[in-house]
Amino acid sequence: MRTAKLSLLAVALILSTAARADRLPLPADAPPSFKAECGSCHLPYPPALLTAPDWKRVMARLDKHYGDNASLDEKTRRELEDFLVRHASARSRMAGEGDPPRLTASAWFRREHRQVPQALWRDARVKSASNCTACHSRAEQGSYRGREIALPELRD
Template sequence: MKTALCALLLAAGLPLSARADRLPLPADAPPAYAAECGSCHLAFPPALLAAADWRRVMAGLDRHYGDNAALDADTARVIGDFLARHGGNADRYANAGTPPRLTATAWFQRKHRKVPSPLWQDARVRSAANCSACHPQAEQGRYGERDIALPELRHRREH
């Protein structure tokens, strides 16, 4: 399956950056996205949640995972349009839950299935939304396994 997918990607002539461990922000990201969403957490790659789920997130910014992240209407529209343009495949990123969490999707869970559960509560991590704790180059869109910061996880990979 993986081989077939790789072959398909090669056939389509997709650049390396299209691989799942490279998730740079789309070039048309409005400055408000990093400024507003990227202050309290990583400016998440919009492809990690389906467009319909992003719409639900944007509809509830005044109760945003325990914080008030309300925006003025113009800023909310610019960011909402951007997220809707780049939202991911609804099947691949299914089961985001209510409120939608990109860390709950089928894709995220599969990708992180080898992470021991206590590690999510580790003081260095604190939250599954803290991508940079394990992926130090997440802000540059790099999520490759070779870059993982926590030694326990590197060890786990090798065995």
């Protein structure tokens, strides 16, 4: 009896964690500089989408930031690196690729986006996989639900 109840609880827990993959809210302890500095050119990316070593590599080369210069004063840089590392993922499928690493190249990202046709990543409405808000209309609010997808051809 006890075991049956416990395994039901385990199943419920697994289901609720799986359902939460569409919610990536900004962690409550985000310094104000995170949105201001890392959200001025693109979405302030959820820290859980890269590993700690990846974030350290991103933050070590802000002067050579994917073809841009995103340099910060050392105090702010350190504060943001600490925040990103604190909320980084420990899962190997969240490891980025490239130099600096891209979260859009992780095994997790590719798997979640396997239904997106290659050509659509370069569509004029999207331009780049890093442009989350082109498809996820509520990404700024941390919501990535299927029914919020902006491109009609991608909706379920």
